[in-house]
Amino acid sequence: MASSTLVSASASVEPRRGLWRELLRRPAFVVSSAVALVICAMAAAPGLFAGWFGAGDPRRCDLVNSGLPPAPGHPFGFDVQGCDLYANVVYGARSSVLIALLVTAGMMVIAVVLGGLAGYFGGWADALISRVMDVFFGFPSLVGMIVILQTASAHNELTVSAVLILFGWPALARVMRGSVLAVAGSEYVAAARGVGSGTTRILLRHVLPNSFGPVAVLTGLNVGGVIASESALTFLGVGLQTPAISWGVQLNTAQQYFLSSPHLLIFPSIFLTVTVLSFVLLGDALRDAFDPRLR
Amino acid sequence: MTDTVNDTEMVLEVRDLVRHFPIRAGVLRRTVGVLKAVDGVSLDLRKGETLGIVGESGCGKSTLARLLTAHDRPTSGEVTVLGRSMHELRGGELRRARRHVQLIFQDPYTSLDPRMTVADTVREPYDVNPDLAPRGDRGRMVRELLDAVGLNPDHGDRYPHQLSGGQRQRVGIARALALRPEVLVCDEPVSALDVSVQAQIVNLLERLRETFSLAYVFIAHDLSVVRHLADRVAVMYLGKVVEIGTEAEVYESAAHPYTEALLSAAPVPDPALRGTRQEIVLEGEPPSPVDPPAGCSFHPRCRKAVAGCSASAPGLDPVGGGGHLVACHLADRS
Amino acid sequence: MGRYALHRLLMAVPVLLGTTFIIYLAVYALPGDPIQALAGPNRMLSPSVEQALRERFHLDDPLIVRYGLYLQGLLTGDLGTSFSGRPVSEVIGGSWPVTFQLGVTAWLFMAVLGVLLGTVAGLRRGKAADAVVLGGTTVIMGVPFFVVAYVAQIVVGVDLGWLPVSGTEAGWPLAYILPGLVLALYSLPQVARLTRTSILDNLGADHVDTATAKGLTRRVIVLRHILRNSLIPVVSLLGVSLGYLLSGTVLIEGIFNLPGLGYQIFTAIPQHDGPVVVGVGTLLVLVFLLVNLLVDLLYGILDPRIRLGLG
Amino acid sequence: MSSLESLPGYDGSAPLLSVSDLHVRFGRAEVVNGVEYAVDGGRTLAVLGESGSGKSVTARAIMGLVRPPRGTVTAGSVRLRGVDLLTLPEEARRRLRATTIAMIFQDALSALNPVLSVGYQIAELFRAHRGLSRKEAGRRAVEVLDLVRIPAAARRARDYPHQFSGGMRQRVGIGLAIALNPQVIIADEPTTALDVTVQAQILRLLGEIQREHGTALVLITHDMGVVADVADEVAVMYAGRVVERGGAAEVYAGPAHPYTKALLGAIPRPELRGRRLAVIPGAPPDLAGPGGGCRFLPRCGYGVEACAHEPPAIEVGPGRLAACHEWKRVAAQ
Amino acid sequence: GGSGGSTPQAEKSFSVGVTTYFLSHFTPGKSVASNIDYALFTPLTSVDTKTGKAVNAVAESIESTDNVTWTIRLKPGWTFHNGEAVTAQSFADSWNATAYGPNAFTNNFMFTAIKGYADLNPAGGKPSKKELSGVEVVDPATLKVTLTKPLSLLPYVLAQTAFAPMPKAAFTDLDGFDRKPIGNGPYKIEGDGLAAGVTKVVLRRFDQYKGQPGNAVTIEAKSYQDEAAAYRDLQAGSLDVALVTGNNLTDAAARFKDRLVQVPYPAVVYLGFPLWDERFADIKVRQAFAQAVDRETIVKSLLRGFGHPATGLAGASVPGGGDPDCATCSYDPAKAKALLAEAGGWKGPLKLWTYQDPLNTVILEAVGNQLRANLDIEAVTTQAQPVDQLYPNMTAKKIDGPVLLYMGAGYPHLYALADQLFTKGSGANVTGYDSPEFASLMDKAASASQDEALGLTKQAARTALDGLPLTPLFQPVGGLAYSAKVSEVKPEFLGGVVLAAVKVG
Numbered sequence A: 001m002a003s004s005t006l007v008s009a010s011a012s013v014e015p016r017r018g019l020w021r022e023l024l025r026r027p028a029f030v031v032s033s034a035v036a037l038v039i040c041a042m043a044a045a046p047g048l049f050a051g052w053f054g055a056g057d058p059r060r061c062d063l064v065n066s067g068l069p070p071a072p073g074h075p076f077g078f079d080v081q082g083c084d085l086y087a088n089v090v091y092g093a094r095s096s097v098l099i100a101l102l103v104t105a106g107m108m109v110i111a112v113v114l115g116g117l118a119g120y121f122g123g124w125a126d127a128l129i130s131r132v133m134d135v136f137f138g139f140p141s142l143v144g145m146i147v148i149l150q151t152a153s154a155h156n157e158l159t160v161s162a163v164l165i166l167f168g169w170p171a172l173a174r175v176m177r178g179s180v181l182a183v184a185g186s187e188y189v190a191a192a193r194g195v196g197s198g199t200t201r202i203l204l205r206h207v208l209p210n211s212f213g214p215v216a217v218l219t220g221l222n223v224g225g226v227i228a229s230e231s232a233l234t235f236l237g238v239g240l241q242t243p244a245i246s247w248g249v250q251l252n253t254a255q256q257y258f259l260s261s262p263h264l265l266i267f268p269s270i271f272l273t274v275t276v277l278s279f280v281l282l283g284d285a286l287r288d289a290f291d292p293r294l295r
Numbered sequence B: 001m002t003d004t005v006n007d008t009e010m011v012l013e014v015r016d017l018v019r020h021f022p023i024r025a026g027v028l029r030r031t032v033g034v035l036k037a038v039d040g041v042s043l044d045l046r047k048g049e050t051l052g053i054v055g056e057s058g059c060g061k062s063t064l065a066r067l068l069t070a071h072d073r074p075t076s077g078e079v080t081v082l083g084r085s086m087h088e089l090r091g092g093e094l095r096r097a098r099r100h101v102q103l104i105f106q107d108p109y110t111s112l113d114p115r116m117t118v119a120d121t122v123r124e125p126y127d128v129n130p131d132l133a134p135r136g137d138r139g140r141m142v143r144e145l146l147d148a149v150g151l152n153p154d155h156g157d158r159y160p161h162q163l164s165g166g167q168r169q170r171v172g173i174a175r176a177l178a179l180r181p182e183v184l185v186c187d188e189p190v191s192a193l194d195v196s197v198q199a200q201i202v203n204l205l206e207r208l209r210e211t212f213s214l215a216y217v218f219i220a221h222d223l224s225v226v227r228h229l230a231d232r233v234a235v236m237y238l239g240k241v242v243e244i245g246t247e248a249e250v251y252e253s254a255a256h257p258y259t260e261a262l263l264s265a266a267p268v269p270d271p272a273l274r275g276t277r278q279e280i281v282l283e284g285e286p287p288s289p290v291d292p293p294a295g296c297s298f299h300p301r302c303r304k305a306v307a308g309c310s311a312s313a314p315g316l317d318p319v320g321g322g323g324h325l326v327a328c329h330l331a332d333r334s
Numbered sequence C: 001m002g003r004y005a006l007h008r009l010l011m012a013v014p015v016l017l018g019t020t021f022i023i024y025l026a027v028y029a030l031p032g033d034p035i036q037a038l039a040g041p042n043r044m045l046s047p048s049v050e051q052a053l054r055e056r057f058h059l060d061d062p063l064i065v066r067y068g069l070y071l072q073g074l075l076t077g078d079l080g081t082s083f084s085g086r087p088v089s090e091v092i093g094g095s096w097p098v099t100f101q102l103g104v105t106a107w108l109f110m111a112v113l114g115v116l117l118g119t120v121a122g123l124r125r126g127k128a129a130d131a132v133v134l135g136g137t138t139v140i141m142g143v144p145f146f147v148v149a150y151v152a153q154i155v156v157g158v159d160l161g162w163l164p165v166s167g168t169e170a171g172w173p174l175a176y177i178l179p180g181l182v183l184a185l186y187s188l189p190q191v192a193r194l195t196r197t198s199i200l201d202n203l204g205a206d207h208v209d210t211a212t213a214k215g216l217t218r219r220v221i222v223l224r225h226i227l228r229n230s231l232i233p234v235v236s237l238l239g240v241s242l243g244y245l246l247s248g249t250v251l252i253e254g255i256f257n258l259p260g261l262g263y264q265i266f267t268a269i270p271q272h273d274g275p276v277v278v279g280v281g282t283l284l285v286l287v288f289l290l291v292n293l294l295v296d297l298l299y300g301i302l303d304p305r306i307r308l309g310l311g
Numbered sequence D: 001m002s003s004l005e006s007l008p009g010y011d012g013s014a015p016l017l018s019v020s021d022l023h024v025r026f027g028r029a030e031v032v033n034g035v036e037y038a039v040d041g042g043r044t045l046a047v048l049g050e051s052g053s054g055k056s057v058t059a060r061a062i063m064g065l066v067r068p069p070r071g072t073v074t075a076g077s078v079r080l081r082g083v084d085l086l087t088l089p090e091e092a093r094r095r096l097r098a099t100t101i102a103m104i105f106q107d108a109l110s111a112l113n114p115v116l117s118v119g120y121q122i123a124e125l126f127r128a129h130r131g132l133s134r135k136e137a138g139r140r141a142v143e144v145l146d147l148v149r150i151p152a153a154a155r156r157a158r159d160y161p162h163q164f165s166g167g168m169r170q171r172v173g174i175g176l177a178i179a180l181n182p183q184v185i186i187a188d189e190p191t192t193a194l195d196v197t198v199q200a201q202i203l204r205l206l207g208e209i210q211r212e213h214g215t216a217l218v219l220i221t222h223d224m225g226v227v228a229d230v231a232d233e234v235a236v237m238y239a240g241r242v243v244e245r246g247g248a249a250e251v252y253a254g255p256a257h258p259y260t261k262a263l264l265g266a267i268p269r270p271e272l273r274g275r276r277l278a279v280i281p282g283a284p285p286d287l288a289g290p291g292g293g294c295r296f297l298p299r300c301g302y303g304v305e306a307c308a309h310e311p312p313a314i315e316v317g318p319g320r321l322a323a324c325h326e327w328k329r330v331a332a333q
Numbered sequence E: 001g002g003s004g005g006s007t008p009q010a011e012k013s014f015s016v017g018v019t020t021y022f023l024s025h026f027t028p029g030k031s032v033a034s035n036i037d038y039a040l041f042t043p044l045t046s047v048d049t050k051t052g053k054a055v056n057a058v059a060e061s062i063e064s065t066d067n068v069t070w071t072i073r074l075k076p077g078w079t080f081h082n083g084e085a086v087t088a089q090s091f092a093d094s095w096n097a098t099a100y101g102p103n104a105f106t107n108n109f110m111f112t113a114i115k116g117y118a119d120l121n122p123a124g125g126k127p128s129k130k131e132l133s134g135v136e137v138v139d140p141a142t143l144k145v146t147l148t149k150p151l152s153l154l155p156y157v158l159a160q161t162a163f164a165p166m167p168k169a170a171f172t173d174l175d176g177f178d179r180k181p182i183g184n185g186p187y188k189i190e191g192d193g194l195a196a197g198v199t200k201v202v203l204r205r206f207d208q209y210k211g212q213p214g215n216a217v218t219i220e221a222k223s224y225q226d227e228a229a230a231y232r233d234l235q236a237g238s239l240d241v242a243l244v245t246g247n248n249l250t251d252a253a254a255r256f257k258d259r260l261v262q263v264p265y266p267a268v269v270y271l272g273f274p275l276w277d278e279r280f281a282d283i284k285v286r287q288a289f290a291q292a293v294d295r296e297t298i299v300k301s302l303l304r305g306f307g308h309p310a311t312g313l314a315g316a317s318v319p320g321g322g323d324p325d326c327a328t329c330s331y332d333p334a335k336a337k338a339l340l341a342e343a344g345g346w347k348g349p350l351k352l353w354t355y356q357d358p359l360n361t362v363i364l365e366a367v368g369n370q371l372r373a374n375l376d377i378e379a380v381t382t383q384a385q386p387v388d389q390l391y392p393n394m395t396a397k398k399i400d401g402p403v404l405l406y407m408g409a410g411y412p413h414l415y416a417l418a419d420q421l422f423t424k425g426s427g428a429n430v431t432g433y434d435s436p437e438f439a440s441l442m443d444k445a446a447s448a449s450q451d452e453a454l455g456l457t458k459q460a461a462r463t464a465l466d467g468l469p470l471t472p473l474f475q476p477v478g479g480l481a482y483s484a485k486v487s488e489v490k491p492e493f494l495g496g497v498v499l500a501a502v503k504v505g
Ligand SMILES: Nc1ncnc2c1ncn2[C@@H]1O[C@H](COP(=O)(O)OP(=O)(O)OP(=O)(O)O)[C@@H](O)[C@H]1O
Pocket: B021, B035, B036, B037, B056, B057, B058, B059, B060, B061, B062, B063, B064, B221, B289
């Protein structure tokens, strides 16, 4: 009955391209993934990058240089401990990126599972999950994080990630639930059921791929927030602590020395911003590439 | 299990099928009313036969289609497919029984998974019913199916958005055919398509009927399409069948005032006949299925209605000889 | 609608009770010694005082007993006594006006700025303004907001001297502009982006074409037919964002020296001051639930398709 | 009646609406490729053609709804009594919308703003074009709803679109179009979403309005039955062009373009029962592909060498045009 | 700048920033000896900011022959802000209230030296008595105090606000008094005092004050969550006096120039060794650690000069401090390395501890870096714990590495620091140091005359430092910065500005 004005009746159809070729065709993807790759490489093997300007060891410090601005051989200057800031920022990628990835992955898994269950099965599962989400939404998450991290015996990447996941998943799960709800009611899911597909198959083959887009984009956007939160936790005294090297710790220390040594704030911030931007763009590009309609 | 079915056997029997949707409201989500989407429908369908179902929007056609294909459970009544009562089945049994009745959806745009290629979509029935086709044969069988519905093998690699509406509808049909069903329930399969494509699909359905000796339940509100395909036609109004009979009985000697109005309102594609038609324009809006009028539910809009029409609901009784049944007090039951 | 509201309020009761218990449990589970926390780093307590304090606050009783006593007090309207000796009701009474004003200010900023930026970006899709909004919001998301807070204090407050740096003395709105703005930045990117997407969706909607075909002026079309419809999803985000916002007060009130609920709870945690943490925490959850109830009711008004209580 | 007379190019004797050589482009696709049609007061022109042939885009281009980035009108003219709408300043054009030329959209539910009451949406017209007060406009809106036979109009004016049935929504849509008594109404598939009994109601209503006000009606549809029922003239579109034009009766009786012929053959008729319907083989052309030549050629049974050149509109009878080199052969069979 | 906005132009007034901690309780028994407390209360004695000596305030005379039994005579004519006379009973009432265990006044521990304390604070059960037997009101102007053992420094002890008097009115509503006290100091509280949600307290000059009267008529004490916040308000001009700490000192030095008063704190930042840990059992190891830290550079580079590298337990501002008492406080990396090698080298990781505090963590990291570099210990980690975890952990001997801590002197005497840090059983003796030699020297000092006591205390401190349970790192220095509106900004002993002395205009 309803007929769309967007009927595509095009006769010639471009051949089905490989996902990879498809991705490489997008400048946004190429640039953002290249940057993300460099950052991940930096996180994986900081030693390769840290030595570019001569001072490669982030822990070779001379207190005499404490907080000094950029100097030859030290393009970013020195941190408060008199260590080479460039090497520290490079090494800082490790914890920050690790946390960002862990949290992103963890949040996504929980959100996809719980949001998916709530959206697909509805009923009491939905009621229960939704109430739990309510509590997490309403409860000041920073307070919760502080309490939990104070209880935790160690403050390392794992505990910090775990806490960020614990308080971060509801936002994603809510989005997931919404899009699963839409997909679950769609006719192609009914059709799949009609040919005898079981619940598992429907969830994995139809519901998940079709409801994942909004979550992917949101996740990309979240990466920045995660690194920022890591730093906020440090600021509140429950995150990673010196001598752990992370951008969050660096920003927190820098903030106290902002008046006398602004470069301490500026350089990690630049790295952070570039990382965030690249992940946001990557999320968008991946969503588009995985959607055959947008190819 | 289908081996024993012979040509005249019933493939589908529907008895007093009722589907009420509860309307909930208030703090306790109490049921404050029911929406009688399907309200006591009985039908049967023989092998190779096509039953057309017509009726205006909202009269319960899609709900009926969903009940027939076990996409929904009836409030009461039963649907029997090849002698087995569908709503008593559960789990794996239900899934296997479902094979025999397949649904073709109205909207070819929303009934295909946008992220699956045509071949994957058509192949899915085999993947979930591995006993139907050995793994190695599936590719071939998919190609055959695509061929049967008039798609090139290279269409198999396409995604739905790369297909025209008619092509998509063919994919939907191929998917439904994959399980070799006895009955195809077509819920307005051509309403979203334009005439030239509609003709292609109608022809395809006809051809498939011949090759696979399928039985169709063909739902539409385009009377001419139904007439073209159907052996028998049921007219629905507000959740009930008000008239049922062979194509000729219904179209040539309609006995229900609603059927008459419906037939007269259908435009005839011939300017020469303009003005010659006795058009009965129904006044007023279709009543709500939540609160249907008392007695004959059509009486408020019926130009023939008499006092008795609002008092009692007419039964679906024969007019003339044979299987021509009408639910109207005023029908000539000679 | 009234019945619906009542229903939602009733449902909030178990959520709130659950919240009090969870917080109570969490505070109970905090490692470290509350008495030591009370004494501070350089101060000593005599054993007798320690003992007296433990008795007074039932610190040696098992969790269930303490929670039971707390609930018992709650029934008689007693929120308990903070470790500092002040009744929790007084602590809350003194701090909520601050948080309320801060929250309202931040919420206004978030809503107005977010919607404004999102609208501009949406209407100028693909143009420079769009890129600036998208890029800017991304950067904001990545920069920890205590950093923004300090920079804002130093630049706007100290160097430019436009606004008070901290404290509540200047009163509303002056004292709350800077912290409110910084707090708003937390959720602003989401609001702006959602608005933008929503505007884009509506720009292409058929009813906008109808409005154009009706010969309405661009201004009327944008305001009445695009913006109004686009705001519907944004409104529910604004409700949810309140949660983040209240959470953010924990940081912002500390930095801007605002003696609000967030600050109270923040200082109460290291003190193991259970009654304060539970009282304030539960209050924040309650506020969140209430505001979201309001938002949902508003949603029903904005979008007539959603009829609450029937759906 | 309004300001049309005062606009440049006004010519009282020119057809009420005439479209000539209209070209519209969406990205690489030349979606409308030289459409020509005209209609005069009191007449009904039915625009026929399969899905995607450019019927709606043409209509939207006439209303000025095709604008970058969502497509561009690259050439042609749309004249109302000689006034070219496409070269008119936007403000002047806006004033003509709804007052002189109005449109009814296909999908009434999505064409109405879901969050505003229908009364408000109609009243807006009076406020924007007649400068009436909110209250007075509201009163007039109720009158309009009454006119399109909405029962209990005063009460229903406060309702929202989703609270109406499909037929009533479409009537509201018609109300929007006729509220200011325009001289031309373009109805884009106003009944496709409705079932036959409601369709009959709507068409009857449109007919009445047209008779009363002498309005020119452009009725876009692909329902051959509807065309046969109401149209004075028809224009058959294929792939962005009008391939055949003429009086409805003549075209139906003797189609001169193979596409029209095929279309008429595809209609299920009682006498065709049990037989295969005539189908048009193949798929519609890719509008983004290279042009040149007759676009129907790949699906046409009458193809000759000449078809490699785009056929001009050939006068095939009084007031009848067909864009086919082989029209004689087509008409003869 | 200036904050006089709310008070009439004519009135001399200024505003001062304090941390919220200063505005938590005003009852003497719970007070924290802040400058606000000193503005509200005047105890029997006070410490002369120039000489560091205890001088009489409300007391006319404080005398003792044996340093055990003391006779204190009061000056006549002193009254509380409500007009009630300050008598011996006012002191006795206040002291009894604080010493009474069930009241749970935090300053209770300061009264252990007074006879009868044990009766008011039994190990279990309810106390049998409510009054200290060692405090006798002889007549309204005479108080007799008996101690459990000799303490010649009692006048210093009595200078703390914990020993300030309380009027009769206080005892009808102790809670109300805690928020809006009726003191006997140069300033009285105006308005509601510490009402809920207040962020400032207004002090008004008490015109019947018998001591040195304050200069400003009103003082606004604004509370801040930390000194940095107060400093920003000072920069912005909405505050007249604020304490400046940490990294802001550098900025303050440049910005306020001569309007920044440097304040040496009577405190020491030290690295304590876990004597229970066998890796630190060898004194050579501790000596190696002590000499591997470059105190000069830490102070000069990290602290930007705001501190004094430690040469002994206390700095020059504390009576008895400032001498090079600490043999191992000099930086000598070569010797350190040699000492460690002698002791058998270091095996495994090294963990350094401190409590959560931004400055502490930075300093600890610097110390860690130096230990790593100078002692070739590869795996050096640091951990900052909240106070309420760190101290119990230390008591439970669960800390497995040196701890960076801060210790302030309760009253202006080296004795206070030495006593707190090294006496067995003291709450602040976290290293587990226990030396009979030290104890006997301290006992001698306590019973000797004030002049002799100084020398004996020094000797005791040197003994303790030779044993090296901890090594002092530096004496912190803070700053008082002030607007051009005020002058005569002077620090009192604990570092806060002497409010009464500040001159407006
Ligand atoms: N899941 C449901 N819950 C509540 N009501 C429903 C549901 N599905 C259908 N209905 C209602 O049942 C009635 C019959 O709907 P149905 O879709 O079967 O009509 P239809 O004849 O297929 O109409 P159309 O021609 O418009 O497709 C309608 O009033 C519809 O609103």
